Amino acid sequence: MHIRAATYLFVVFLGLIAISCSQEETLPTPTPSPTxxxxxxxxxxxxxxxxxxxxxxxxxxxxxxxxxxxxxxxxxxxxxxxxxxxxxxxxxxxxxxxxxxxxxxxxxxxxxxxxxxxxxxxxxxxxxxxxxxxxxxxxxxxxxxxxxxxxxxxxxxxxxxxxxxxxxxxxxxxxxxxxxxxxxxxxxxxxxxxxxxxxxxxxxxxxxxxxxxxxxxxxxxxxxxxxxxxxxxxxxxxxxxxxxxxxxxxxxxxxxxxxxxxxxxxxxxxxxxxxxxxxxxxxxxxxxxxxxxxxxxxxxxxxxxxxNATPEIVLAEALKPYLQYGWQPQVMAVSGSTKIIQSGETEVYDLQSDPSESVDLSSSVAIDPEITKAINAYSLPALDDTPSSGHLDQEAREQLASLGYIGWEGSPAVRDNAPNPKDMTHIFADLDAGSALFVRKDYEASITTFENVLAEDPENLMVTIRLAVAHSIIGNEKRAMQLFESARQIQPNSIDLKLYLAMHHFRFQRWELAGPLFEDVLDAAPRRLPALEALARIREKEDRLDDAARLIKRTIALKERPEAEWARLGELEMAMGNTPAAIHAFENARDLQAQAFEHTLELGVLYLAAGRPAPAAEALDLVPPDHPGYTMALFKRAQAAVLLGEPDWRERVRFASDRADPNLRRMIEREPLFQGVPRQ
Ligand SMILES: [Zn+2]
The missing domain is CATH 3.40.720.10 (Alkaline Phosphatase, subunit A)
Structure with missing residues (x-):
């Protein structure tokens, strides 16, 4: 869905400034391009x-x-x-x-x-x-x-x-x-x-x-x-x-x-x-x-x-303040030496006599209707179109923030009294600084800065929600709830409001309140990573492992390096007894994590269960002695040794048995594969 740029309140045509292409009306013809x-x-x-x-x-x-x-x-x-x-x-x-x-x-x-x-x-x-x-x-x-x-x-x-x-x-x-x-x-x-x-x-x-x-x-x-x-x-x-x-x-x-x-x-x-x-x-x-x-x-x-450039009406846009703060959308047109900026109101500049754009001529000259037409035909994204993105991970967010780009993936409120960005320059610095602090997780400092912004721009939905989140994270629940309520008054149907309110309840372990809100968010914006991740955790807590696995698969499809997600999916599949799926998930995690992979024990156990002792032995050999399941790994490794016919299998069984706790030792004693092994 698209809406058209705001229309002019009035258009007076006085036969404005003809396009003055001061020189090069006829350009030298380029010689034909080499092949x-x-x-x-x-x-x-x-x-x-x-x-x-x-x-x-x-x-x-x-x-x-x-x-x-x-x-x-x-x-x-x-x-x-x-x-x-x-x-x-x-x-x-x-x-x-x-x-x-x-x-x-x-x-x-x-x-x-x-x-x-x-x-x-x-x-x-x-x-x-x-x-x-x-x-x-x-x-x-x-x-x-x-x-x-x-x-x-x-x-x-x-x-x-x-x-x-x-x-x-x-x-x-x-x-x-x-x-x-x-x-x-x-x-x-x-x-x-x-x-x-x-x-x-x-x-x-x-x-x-x-x-x-x-x-x-x-x-x-x-x-x-x-x-x-x-x-x-x-x-x-x-x-x-x-x-x-x-x-x-x-x-x-x-x-x-x-x-x-x-x-x-x-x-x-x-x-x-x-x-x-x-x-x-x-x-x-x-x-x-x-x-x-x-x-x-x-x-x-x-x-x-x-x-061979011929004169045309050149257009451009600057929509960050519109998309992030709900301010007026800005569209520009340049035709000859005339420049128009449309942003709720209209500014007109003569670039030839006033290249620094200091004298707004909008009250004294009329605008060529062709320019007006071109600006009005420039389509703007509707504010409720935007939430379909929103799958930037935390690392990407921090990288962009370090360059001064703070993405707000939300859908700001459509404001009747939307300010013109040129009148808000005094809070540009605080807006950027507050957002950067927020992304860097310096919540206390971001609260101070955002409160300054809110004093100047009380209906800024992004700032209101970020303030609520900052208060929620530092544990100031009362103020957080007040701010969520003001956000609701600014825009009752905001998906971002639902998302961050859900995160708030999630933080305080109120699964029954958080769950339905996350579902609403994902109905409207199926690629919202934080909602997918949090809802997967809730489903896991509710023992709905199949639903949790489905949600994790969706996050895997959206992430550039879903290493932790593959590992988590492996654990879930293993818990559900889906051996081939668990092996597949852990193998993907291992390929991405290399040395950092921490599930070699699980993978070894799964390979054994799948009747593949060779890769099982290879995986189990990588379980380090300080791993809490090290003795289990020794036991499983001994099983693999028997199945592979390794000559030292008896020593392996003894070695495992010597280090096992009583429970595990009983398992080793009862293990049919080991019958007949002399024990000390
Ligand atoms: Zn650039």
Whole structure:
């Protein structure tokens, strides 16, 4: 279900500002593409258009400038959303977020979307990607179509510097010397924290953000050089583009994701390579057209070619405040030098005379009805569409939080009095800080911060529920219940309210109250991991093992590394006497856990029960002497020895019997396999 962007209260048409494409009305025609050139796509995370050399004197970016000097530089390149995953998804699908459905980080792209690498690989390209930041990890869905997807950031790391990423890409280029390649390299350096490596740290002591850009540019130079050398005589095409910018305090935003102003939406964009003419293009374009442009280069069709960009109304969105806090949804349109931001009210800027977007012209000029139409046609996700995601595990949540992305997987209240995000900048910092503390489990500190937010934004459902959870976890049940009640008044049918209230009852072991609430949650949002996990525990306590096993299987299907879940399923199947299913589950757990696997005794016992003494012996040999079931393992191992005809089986029986407690010793004495063994 989709709803349309809020409509204007009034539209006055006064024949506004014609689209003024100040120069390059007729672009130089690119010479025909070489047949299937190798293609390099470089995405620069968090890079403002005005923070690279051609717009900023305070930073040195020789690689970007050299590329721009021989290619096409776009000074009005606009991203589709001020956040990493949605912006990249647009580049790789050619679609706006309203069409590909990824409005925030930590969402999962649906399998049906056609991706650029898919098309190129089908068209005979070898494809490889080298990414540097957690929001683009394979699990989120952009790896499809890549023969090689290097998202190895190092254990526990959430980002990789441009240097090591470049090294990986250079190694790949050196070992793939034939045929056309499509390489995507993503650099993450300018994303906060701003900590450039030397010598850039010393060169930019007062602006580490620019230092990160300069450092990234240095690596970009090495990459381009190696890429073009590899393709000599075969043709090369290159796209370099920013995914979004960074607020740096402009319009009250420090980072990115909450607003739609130039500093976060306008990005560097350069095309270069064999046959690409030199030009400076001022036509406003959307970075989503990189998809069609590259397909065209590869001879695989394509529609909108950036090298022949014609004026159009460029759209974009910033929906984090809407999806997370229930504030006004924000949609942007740029046409010529006119920029509109629709967010409950309408702002109008003239980018040519007022590039810093400081004078809102909405009361003095009229808006071209075509722009209004385009904004109104941009479909927004309905708030009650959202809860279908929600299968991020705690590790992913913490990794994203460490980068400043706090996903709220809930469905916020539809608020009549929804505030405009631009009027709420004074609480951006507290919102992010409170959420980060919450995810890091520092509940006391998150309570203080969230109380400040609630004082400013009393109907913020996310904050109300998180506060309730924080109080519940620290044992302050009375305040928790008050807050759950206020959440109910804000949005009685909220799935999140049900989920977290259920967790609250679960925490206090009130299974009869928690169970039905979890069932409700799973009816509406079948992929909610916490509900699946908690309900499985309740079913286990109720001795409904079959139901518990079914729920655990659902969590296994949703998790990237369900090691603990396989082990738990193994225990349940074993308890129900399902030997083959238990073996299967424990084997999967063992494959994932390797050295950390703690169920070798169970597995050994199961193999024996299944008449497989050889793997049983192998498993039982791994049970360590400090394991509480060690003597049982010795007994079972002796059984395996008999069945395998091992010559030392008598010694094994004696060894087990000597260490057994009286109960186990009686079992050993009665064991038919051991009859006739001399005892001391
Ligand atoms: Zn980004």
């Amino acid at each position: 299937r050139p190798s293609i390099l796509l470089v995405t620069l995370d968090t890079t403002r258009a005005d923070s690279v050399g051609f717009e900023c004197d305070a930073v040195e970016t020789p690689a970007l400038q050299a590329l721009a000097a021989r290619g096409m530089r776009f000074s009005q390149g606009w991203t589709t959303a001020p956040m990493t995953l949605p912006a990249h998804t647009s580049i790789l699908t050619g679609l706006y977020p309203s069409e590909h459905g990824i409005h925030e980080n930590s969402r999962f792209l649906d399998d049906q979307q056609v991706l650029l690498a898919d098309r190129l690989r089908d068209g005979g390209y070898r494809t490889a990607a080298f990414i540097s930041g957690y929001p683009l990890k394979r699990r989120f869905g952009l790896a499809r179509g890549f023969d090689h997807y290097d998202d190895d950031l190092g254990k526990g790391n959430t980002e990789r510097l441009a240097g090591p990423t470049t090294e990986r890409a250079l190694d790949y280029l050196a070992s793939n010397t034939d045929g056309p390649l499509f390489i995507w390299v993503h650099y993450y350096d300018p994303h906060e924290p701003y900590e450039p490596p030397e010598p850039f740290r010393s060169r930019y002591p007062s602006s580490p953000y620019l230092g990160e850009i300069a450092s990234m540019d240095h690596e970009l130079g090495r990459l381009i050089e190696a890429f073009e050398r590899r393709n000599q005589g075969q043709g090369s095409r290159i796209v370099v583009v920013g995914d979004h910018g960074e607020g740096l305090g402009d319009h009250g935003e420090t980072l990115h994701g909450n607003l739609l102003y130039q500093e976060v939406m306008r990005v560097p964009l350069i095309l270069a390579g064999t046959g690409i003419p030199k030009a400076h293009v001022e036509t406003a374009v959307s970075t989503r057209h990189i998809f069609d442009t590259i397909l065209g280069w590869a001879g695989l069709g394509g529609g909108f070619d950036l090298a």
